Amino acid sequence: MPHMVIANTLRDGRVVFLSHDGSWAAAIADGELAQDETAASRLLADSKSSANSNVVIDPQLIEVNETDHGRQPTAYRE
Numbered sequence: 001m002p003h004m005v006i007a008n009t010l011r012d013g014r015v016v017f018l019s020h021d022g023s024w025a026a027a028i029a030d031g032e033l034a035q036d037e038t039a040a041s042r043l044l045a046d047s048k049s050s051a052n053s054n055v056v057i058d059p060q061l062i063e064v065n066e067t068d069h070g071r072q073p074t075a076y077r078e
Contacts (some may be wrong), residue, residue: 001063002033003040005047007056016056018047022059024056028071033064 005018017031025031034040038067040061047059063074 001075002029002035002066003015003043003061004028004064004067004071004073005043005049005059006031006062007051010054010057018050018059019044022046022050024050028064028073032072033071034061040070 007016007024008014009016009024014026017024018074019030019033023067032043034043044059044061047056050056051059059065065072065074
């Protein structure tokens with residue numbers, strides 16, 4: 001199952017997704033998908049620099065289902 005990195009912005013607490021260019025996007029459709037464990041680990045490692053720079057807090061991997069209606073997380077973050 002594909003994974004994405006999700007976090008909250010430190011400034012206002014919004015839920016964001018790590019995109020392919022290393023920025024954080026509010027839309028799940030703009031987040032980068034990792035198709036295997038190696039790619040997922042790389043995405044999570046890439047997200048740590050934003051956490052260390054106080055841009056986001058608590059980046060973590062989530063599983064994502066891709067459907068005809070778009071991407072859906074298998075679990076929601078608080």
